[in-house]
Every structure is written in C-alpha cells, then in structure tokens.
Amino acid sequence: SYHSPELVTPHLPCRARTNVMFLKTHKTASSTILNMLFRFTEKHNLTIALPAKQLVHLGYPETFTTSFVEEFQTIGQNYNIMCNHLRFNRLEVQKVMAENTFYFSIVRNPVSQLESSYVYYKDAAPAFRTSKDVNEYLASPMSYYHKVNYKQNIYARNNMWFDFGYDNNAKDDESYIQAVLEEIEQNFHLVLIADYFDESMILLKHALCWDLDDVVYFKLNSRKEDTVQTLTPESKERVKVWCSLDWKLYLHFNQTFWKRIQEIVGLEELEKEVNHLRARQKELMETCLSDWRPVEKTRIKDKALMPFQSGAASILSYNLNQDLDNKSLRTCQKIVMPELQYMSYLYALQHPHKKRKQLGFPLFWNSFQENKTSPSHS
Numbered sequence: 001s002y003h004s005p006e007l008v009t010p011h012l013p014c015r016a017r018t019n020v021m022f023l024k025t026h027k028t029a030s031s032t033i034l035n036m037l038f039r040f041t042e043k044h045n046l047t048i049a050l051p052a053k054q055l056v057h058l059g060y061p062e063t064f065t066t067s068f069v070e071e072f073q074t075i076g077q078n079y080n081i082m083c084n085h086l087r088f089n090r091l092e093v094q095k096v097m098a099e100n101t102f103y104f105s106i107v108r109n110p111v112s113q114l115e116s117s118y119v120y121y122k123d124a125a126p127a128f129r130t131s132k133d134v135n136e137y138l139a140s141p142m143s144y145y146h147k148v149n150y151k152q153n154i155y156a157r158n159n160m161w162f163d164f165g166y167d168n169n170a171k172d173d174e175s176y177i178q179a180v181l182e183e184i185e186q187n188f189h190l191v192l193i194a195d196y197f198d199e200s201m202i203l204l205k206h207a208l209c210w211d212l213d214d215v216v217y218f219k220l221n222s223r224k225e226d227t228v229q230t231l232t233p234e235s236k237e238r239v240k241v242w243c244s245l246d247w248k249l250y251l252h253f254n255q256t257f258w259k260r261i262q263e264i265v266g267l268e269e270l271e272k273e274v275n276h277l278r279a280r281q282k283e284l285m286e287t288c289l290s291d292w293r294p295v296e297k298t299r300i301k302d303k304a305l306m307p308f309q310s311g312a313a314s315i316l317s318y319n320l321n322q323d324l325d326n327k328s329l330r331t332c333q334k335i336v337m338p339e340l341q342y343m344s345y346l347y348a349l350q351h352p353h354k355k356r357k358q359l360g361f362p363l364f365w366n367s368f369q370e371n372k373t374s375p376s377h378s
C-alpha cells in the first residue's frame, strides 16, 4: 500500500504561499475566488497587480501585456497576487509575478457555463442577442455566430479556451488539443473545477498551505432562479459539440483534479475538510447576514454592495446584519463585497495618489467610510 511521508511525520511544516496568480475564467465561480484572493491580499499586506488607470479588467479581451497593470513601471516583477480578468499570455504574466509564483485557474462544465454565459452576455454577444433563447441558439449556432463578430462573440463559443490564451475558433484537432492541454499543464500548477467548488477549495488550501478561513467564502454572482434557462437534453449534447474545445478542456482537467485530490488530500480527509468548510461557512453566514439567502438587486439595502448587473441575468447579493460590532462588520463586508467595489477599494489603498476608479456606483467609497464609524448605516 501507499505510504506518504505524512504517515511518518504527521504534520509536515509548510509555509503559506503568498505569490499567487489566478487566471479568472468567465462564468466559472471565479468571482468567488477573486474575493477570497482580495481578502488574502489584505490579510498579508500583499502587493496586488490591479487594472491600470480606469480599467476594470487587466485588458480583457485583449491578450495580457504588462501595460495593463497599475504601476508596473515602478513595481516591476514584484507583485504577489494577480487575479482580475485577463487573457492569459505566459511570457507577459511572468514579467509581473515573482519567480516562485503559484499559478492556478478554474473550469466549469461547458454545459452550465455556456447557459450562464448566454444569459449574462445576452446583450454583449451578437450571437446571443439575435437568438431567442439558449435552446434556439444551440439548435443552429452557425446561423447566429458570424465571423465578422468574432471579437464580440468570444462568450458564445469556447470561452474558457479563449481565456487560457488560445483560439476559440480553432479546429477540433486531436494533436492540437493535446498540445494545448500539455501547455496548460506546464503553465498552471492547479486547475480547479467549479462543479466541485468545496472540494476545489480544500485542494487549493492544501496546495497553498493556507488555513481553512482563507478558503471560506459566500457564493457570489449567482442568479435569481427565474433568469436561469433550462437546457433540453438535445441542447446539452450540442454544447459538447459546439464548444468541443472547452468540453475537452473540462474532461481533461476534471480527470487531473481527482488525481490531485487523491495524491494531496485523500478522499476520506477531503470529506472531513469539506464538512469543516461548510460548517464554518454556515457559522459566518449566521453572523454576517440578515437574510439567510442572497437577494435580488431591488432588495439590497446597502447600494454599495450592489453587484454589477448584466444582460438578462438578475445577479444576487447579500444584506448584512445591522448590529455587527466593528470587527465583524469589516470581515462580513469584505466577504460579500462585489468584484468592482472591492477592486476599486484595493486600488485606492494601494495607489492612494492615483485618481480613483470611476465606477458609476452611488457613493460606494463614502458608504464604506461611513460604515466604519456607524455600523447602523443602511
């Protein structure tokens, strides 16, 4: 039988990794991970590579270059964390991240990923805009997806493949796909699976030598039930053909994911730790939230916690408990804070002399300032 070194020396000491690059793919639970990495950045006082000037992403959908990073000219290859949306390009990313950086990403079953993408990017992608619903789109994608719109249609086909830096319209060729998968294996230490999110968090925790609290999260960017479209069984099969590059990407990394779980964690330990994670999450939700579940935008009391809305999706968020002490309030605010708000908050902290991000949200920054001194703010 297999003897890991842990059996001999029970708690092999390890040090938390603090140089981490996360490739934020689209509609894959990546905002939930970004929030986690933002909190980790603050906890350890790390330097994070944020979008330059008034950018909200690191140049996406353009291929990443260092010019998209705020103050790269002065900070150089000394960033600890990078996790905002970007289209991956190893050589340029390496110029930003410290030598011993841990690279990871996440993929999701393309069937649900595409449906989520369809609703969220309904207005942004011409192929989605001109079709009635996702089933109609999948019945004959080529009648909505045209070459002239390739650039705006990145969300409409093999979007994850595109995010990793590859051609999302490439031919489904076995040796090409193999070569890409091998390259991704080389560039990334770990690829997580959104469909097994809690298991992913435990694997990440082990790989990075982090604490349980570092991977505790509230689900962000989820949709109101009635904006989720139901795929017919035929549509589900069609996604696997229409997005065959993403489908093969997913199949491959789903396999490596479970191999890594067995090597690093073990199934028994995994179950135990997933239960711990869920218990801790529940505990935090009871402390932090006034409504147990996420609520839709019209019911969000603090406008500063309103998530960005897009397409035909109704994106949910949380209402905080009104009587939190200062310390809990700060913890709770951060764990529910939507991407754009948290990004511009960190930007103001790390680049105090630069012009603040103009997000067009109602006095979001002031609202957080007020919250610090007046916990009963609503």
Ligand SMILES: Nc1ncnc2c1ncn2[C@@H]1O[C@H](COP(=O)(O)OS(=O)(=O)O)[C@@H](OP(=O)(O)O)[C@H]1O
Residues within 6 Å of the ligand: 025, 026, 027, 028, 029, 030, 031, 032, 112, 116, 117, 194, 195, 197, 218, 219, 220, 221, 222, 223
């Ligand atoms: N923890 C966890 N577990 C499982 N699924 C989760 C989790 N967190 C977010 N989500 C789902 O991920 C979808 C949002 O993805 P992203 O945050 O990557 O979207 S975005 O590209 O940044 O806009 C969105 O999917 P849909 O609800 O299908 O749209 C979220 O519900």
